[in-house]
């Protein structure tokens with residue numbers, strides 16, 4: 306079966322999200338407005354996908370991804386002047402608010418008495434500097450109109466959105482980057498084979514047979530986003546096979562960059578793989594403890610590649 310036929314069959318199994326057209330238009334408008342004022346574009350995908358087991362979903366298969374990579378990268382792309390479409394798993398980490406995700410926000414606040422004796426909520430003095438720093442950046446980004454948030458939950462919603470957004474970004478050719486950090490399920494249950502209602506435990510043990518999700522890089526590179534700069538991520542748990550897996554993906558799909566990472570060390574070290582080079586990007590222990598994000602290094606390295614890519618695609622504008 307061709308990649309295209311596989312995809313048509315996949316999409317036939319699912320109902321598109323009701324917001325799809327509206328969201329596609331929002332991406333189109335956002336991208337046009339930002340390109341008009343010279344911003345390059347990046348579509349970041351972030352977080353894990355769910356695979357529902359029932360149409361009225363109570364149970365689903367999930368994965369570990371919390372959206373650290375995507376949300377942190379979004380901040381660095383914004384800092385470097387990009388306009389960011391942040392397609393993320395509902396309730397996963399988001400740029401800026403990620404800095405407080407592990408905290409109980411009530412611990413940032415206390416009660417104060419106004420002059421008239423009434424109570425009001427105020428920020429604790431010791432919490433103020435961190436809040437102020439992040440809030441300032443967040444407000445600036447909001448005012449600049451360079452961040453568009455979009456959500457998904459299930460693997461099929463993710464794929465419908467990705468295809469629609471890739472089509473919306475197609476007119477912007479090499480100025481659009483795809484930064485595919487989401488952990489997308491390789492398996493799914495076709496909706497025709499899903500139970501309509503909550504599966505009853507009284508029926509005994511549950512046997513599941515999941516179908517294989519077609520690889521999205523193939524149609525993305527060949528059909529949906531033919532002129533864009535595409536960066537995929539490859540995660541493995543076995544460090545001995547990661548380099549070969551990343552190279553294999555690049556050879557197979559012929560996109561621009563694979564970023565490989567190993568589950569246990571992903572916060573400190575990744576390898577950026579292109580047709581001609583392999584470059585390890587890592588944090589020293591000191592950098593890690595200072596709270597530096599490896600995503601800063603990833604984004605800075607990618608921007609160099611993206612710049613060259615744009616120049617090569619549009620030599621007359623050099």
Ligand code: PAZ
Nearest residue numbers: 370371372373374486488538539540
């Ligand atoms: O979301 P997170 O920060 O917890 O994890 C990031 C990641 C490991 C999901 C990402 O770096 C990645 O490798 N994504 C692609 C996974 C894959 O499909 O191989």
